[in-house]
Amino acid sequence: MKKFNIKESFRKGVKNKRLRHGSYSMGLALIVLAIIVVINMAVNALPSKFREFDLTGQNLTQISSQTTEVLDALTKDVQIYLVAQSGQEDETTKKLLDNYAQASDHIKFEVRDPVKNPAFLNSYQDMDLYNNSVIVECGDRKKALSPDQIYEYQMDYTNYSSTVTGFDGEGQITSAISYVTSENLGKAYTLTGHDEAAMTDSLKSLIQKQNLETEDLNLITADQVPEDADFLLIFSPMADISAEESVKIQNYLTAGGHAFIVAGYTGGTPQPNLDALLAGYGLERVEGVVVEGDPNHYTGSGQAYIVPDKESHEITSGLEKYILMPMAQGLQESQDHRDTVQVSSLLKTSDAAYSKPDPANVTTMEKEDGDIDGPFMIGAAITETVSAGEGNTGMEDTGTEGADTADTDTEGADTDSTDTGNAEDQSASKETRIVCLTSELMFDQGIDSQVIGGNMELVGKAVSWLTDGEEVTVSIPSKSIDNTSLSMTAMGTLLGFLGCIVVIPLAVLVTGLVIWLGRKNR
Structure with missing residues (x-):
């Protein structure tokens, strides 16, 4: 072997x-x-x-440059909690908050399970908290965001079910950070008493995200626009303002006040005093409703659903989404306004646009005899540098009876305003700012969703421009959700x-x- x-x-x-x-x-x-x-x-x-990417293009969990600016400006530490039971955390919200914590050393983020840590809730008994609520706090100031604020829903009343249509996490969280770290909050006054349109939920949410308090203002009973106003909102009144109100608004503006005016088609109701106020700042409303003749400037809903060109301005800078303005009224710059008034177009129709003077009796959308030729502005921004002690100069020679009445009362009103409003520094100059848009329907959530939030992004930037001052303002629109998020x-x-x-x-x-x-x- x-x-x-x-x-x-x-x-x-x-x-x-x-x-x-x-x-x-x-x-x-x-x-x-x-x-x-x-x-x-x-x-x-x-x-x-650096490890995760959103392939849907919605970027739900990514923070924008505006949030980055807010975080870079932080000098105080901010604590953020996601209140959620273990295993039930909303991953989109959690991932977004992780990105906040990574973007700033001043942001601390933790997930707290209220079942495992019941004592944690003792400090927040004054807040309504739900599963996946977010708490943002800095020092003694704190703010809670419910899931219904972070997500937007659309109700289907045929079967009483709701569908998630938007994610407003970044806008709400950045706003909350700004709120808890700000020394002072802004304030907007809404003019009432003229059958104004009700503010949409989208507009209310946007103003809330700007950390602005809102308060109704009746200028028939109030002596003046309050001095703490960041701006005056005149939201689509169907009735005209009175001559007395016109004087009070004019006094506020000539002292460097700011106004956001939504002045669209009123169904033929004359508004001579409001027209006179606008004319004093270089704007004239064109009779009727604007119709587009260029197919590239309206949607499939009809020629009155205008997709305007965005003109160069601080408000429109960086705005890449489309704007949709249904049933807008045209604006033209008046030729005889003061040289100190600067009128800038924000939104403009094509050269093929025209206005139907009597839209209630339109038989064809095609251009016909009697229609007013465009192009038109349907959104404008006005500025005027004024002395802090300057009186009313804007109502002369406007050509309406209401304006004449306002001029008669101007001297006394100006004296009162000067005596009470600007005794500290008569030589300082301020800038009057006005934004005018001519479509009430552009604020509707359904209309806004057709341009993926473009309308409210424009409005947010306009509000930021009007409140430009000491405090950081936030105008981050919600992000539309039209399919399931896919991340890799x-x-x-x-x-x-x-x-x-x-x-x-x-x-x-x-x-x-x-x-x-x-x-x-x-």
Whole structure:
């Protein structure tokens, strides 16, 4: 019997080509596996903003440049909590808050389970908290955001079910950070008493996100526009303002006040005093409703659903989304306004636009005799540098009876305003600012959703411009949700890439090698 020699057998095995090739393949596989493990460890060490990507284009969890500016300006520490039971955390909100914490050393973020930590809620008994509520606090000031504020819903009354239509996480959270870190909050007064349109939920939410308090103002009973007003909102009145109110508004504006005026088609109801006020600042309303003749400037809903051109201005800067202005009224710059008044177009129709003077009795949308030729402004911004002690100069020679009445009362009203309003520094100058838009329907959520929030983004930037001052304002619109969010991590992308160029080819190679060796040994 021949003795088995282990050393000789091993030496022959090393010389065997098949065994040598198999060793090479195994070594290569181990090297590739080691590389994948090392890359995986390196990628997991990176912040999530570098590891995860939103492939839907909605960027629900990414923070915008405006939020970055707010975070960069922080000098106080802000604590944020996501109140959620373990395993029930909203991943979109959680990921967004992670990005806030990574963007600023002043932001601290924690998830708190109220079931496991019931004592945590003792400090927030004055707040209505729900699963996935967000608490933002700085010092003694705090604010709670419910899931219904973070997400937007649309109710289907046919089956009484709701569908998520928008994610307003960034806008609400950045607003809350601004709120808890601000020393003073702004205030907007809404003119009442003229059958004004009700503010839409979208507009209310936007003003709330700007950290502005709102209060109704009746200028029939009030002596003046309050001095703490950041701006006066005149929201689509159907009836005219009185001559007395016109004087009070004019006094406020000539002292450097700001106004947001939505003045659209009123159904033929004359508004001579409001027209006189606008004319004093270089704007004239064109009779009727604007119709577009250029197919590139209206939607499938009809020629009165105008998609205007955005003109160059601070308000429209960086605004990439479309604007939709249904049933807008045209504006033209008057030729005889004061030289100190600067009128800037924000939104403009095409040259093919025209106005239907009597839209209630329109028989055709085609241009016909009697229609007023465009183009028109349907959104404008006005500025005027004034002395802090300057009196009323804007109502002369406007050509209406209401304006004449206002002029008669101007001297006394101006004296009162000067005596009470600006005794500190008569020589200082201020800038009057006015934004005028001519479509009430543009504020409707359904209309706004057709341009993916473009309308409210414009309005938000306009409010920021009007409240430009000491405090940071926030005008981040909600993000529309029209499909399921799809995210892929950087590691997933890497594994997919390696799978395609390494694992699959290697598997094919090994399979082919096994088949070839099997056939060779037959």
